[in-house]
Amino acid sequence: MQRWAPLLLMLVFPVLGSLYQLVNQPTDNVYSLVTPLDQATPFIKYFALPYGVWIFYIYVCIVYFFFKDRPSFYRSILLYTVCALTCYVIYLVFQTTVPRPVVVGDDPFAMLMRFIYKRDQPFNCFPSIHCFSSYMVMRMIWQSPARNRKNVSLITGMSLLIILSTLFIKQHVIMDVIGAIALVEIYNFLFIKLPALHKNKVAAERREFQA
Numbered sequence: 069m070q071r072w073a074p075l076l077l078m079l080v081f082p083v084l085g086s087l088y089q090l091v092n093q094p095t096d097n098v099y100s101l102v103t104p105l106d107q108a109t110p111f112i113k114y115f116a117l118p119y120g121v122w123i124f125y126i127y128v129c130i131v132y133f134f135f136k137d138r139p140s141f142y143r144s145i146l147l148y149t150v151c152a153l154t155c156y157v158i159y160l161v162f163q164t165t166v167p168r169p170v171v172v173g174d175d176p177f178a179m180l181m182r183f184i185y186k187r188d189q190p191f192n193c194f195p196s197i198h199c200f201s202s203y204m205v206m207r208m209i210w211q212s213p214a215r216n217r218k219n220v221s222l223i224t225g226m227s228l229l230i231i232l233s234t235l236f237i238k239q240h241v242i243m244d245v246i247g248a249i250a251l252v253e254i255y256n257f258l259f260i261k262l263p264a265l266h267k268n269k270v271a272a273e274r275r276e277f278q279a
Contacts, residue, residue: 075134077145078127084152088197091159092189099164101194101243106235111169115233116180122198122230129205129223136214143260144208150259151200151251159192166193168238181237188239195247196240202227204252 126148133141168190171181206227209215234240 074138074141075131077142078130080145080149081123081127084149087156088152088192091156092192094165094189094191095160095163097163098191099162100166101164101241102166103242106166106241109235109238111238112236113171113173113177113181115229115236116177116184117233118226118229119198119233119237119239120180120184122202125226125230126201126205129208132219133205133208133212133214136219137208137212140208140212140214144204146259147204147252147255148201150255151195151204152197154251154255155192155195155197155200158194162194163191164194164244165190166238166241166244184237184239190239193240194244195251196234196244197248198234199231199240199245199248200251202230203249207252207256 130141130144130148133144168185171178171185206224209220209223231245234245235242
């Protein structure tokens with residue numbers, strides 16, 4: 069039983085989800101980061117599918133790290149938590165919105181698209197939670213000792229598909245993606261790379277002293 073105990077850390081996800089609902093409301097000042105490139109990006113309802121399976125995909129990746137690379141499991145939980153909390157703070161002080169098209173049709177993709185729009189209000193866009201978490205697991209597998217051609221290809225491909233889906237269903241804009249990637253890189257440096265550099269420096273100094 070003790071072996072499975074670290075999976076309880078994933079209970080942070082419903083807690084963060086509940087906090088998100090508190091900030092998923094319009095404020096007095098709502099900004100737009102829409103660029104001409106975003107305006108030129110077509111609306112493609114079929115991307116509702118990868119967008120819709122996002123959170124299940126993130127769960128699968130993190131559980132995969134639990135079995136294959138325990139340090140990446142812990143790092144993913146940490147990065148997701150600090151990135152999500154940072155997003156919430158940004159949403160409170162700098163809320164953005166994205167104009168949505170009218171979804172027509174009664175096919176499964178149109179219905180899924182309307183469900184997504186109803187469930188997730190067109191606020192709290194910068195940075196994108198979908199994008200930072202998808203980029204995060206992709207970043208984790210790139211630097212994982214458990215990486216191989218198959219898992220790198222699958223996770224990279226699916227993460228990129230989800231990131232693109234945020235643009236093609238008009239839920240996010242280019243700046244939301246850039247902000248999400250920057251957020252992961254900043255915290256990856258602070259919490260993973262910087263401690264590793266310090267650890268290597270201390271180890272090198274110890275070896276030099278012992279020599």
